[in-house]
Amino acid sequence: MPTDEIPPLQQENKERISKKINMDDKIQSESYNALLKDVCTEYLRTMNKIIFDKNIRDPTQKEQYSFLTLPGPESPKPVP
Numbered sequence: 001m002p003t004d005e006i007p008p009l010q011q012e013n014k015e016r017i018s019k020k021i022n023m024d025d026k027i028q029s030e031s032y033n034a035l036l037k038d039v040c041t042e043y044l045r046t047m048n049k050i051i052f053d054k055n056i057r058d059p060t061q062k063e064q065y066s067f068l069t070l071p072g073p074e075s076p077k078p079v080p
Contacts (some may be wrong), residue, residue, distance in 0.1 A: 006051070009043045 017039060021032055056065050 006044055006047045009040045014040075 014036065017036065018032070021035065055061055056068070056070065
């Protein structure tokens with residue numbers, strides 16, 4: 001998953017996450033850093049998927065991705 005060109009999570013968003021987490025003193029610094037790292041990684045994955053999906057649907061780039069066989073869209077799962 002290439003993430004070099006994707007801008008990381010903005011500092012403002014990291015601070016908002018930090019404020020929400022710090023409301024609960026049970027979370028240790030180690031846990032906070034691990035959680036923040038997971039959030040940043042998931043953010044990069046999501047941005048990567050959004051960019052890929054946008055490019056794969058772009059008719060001007062159809063030839064570039066013609067060798068790919070992609071599964072159909074997932075049907076939404078029912079909410080319990």
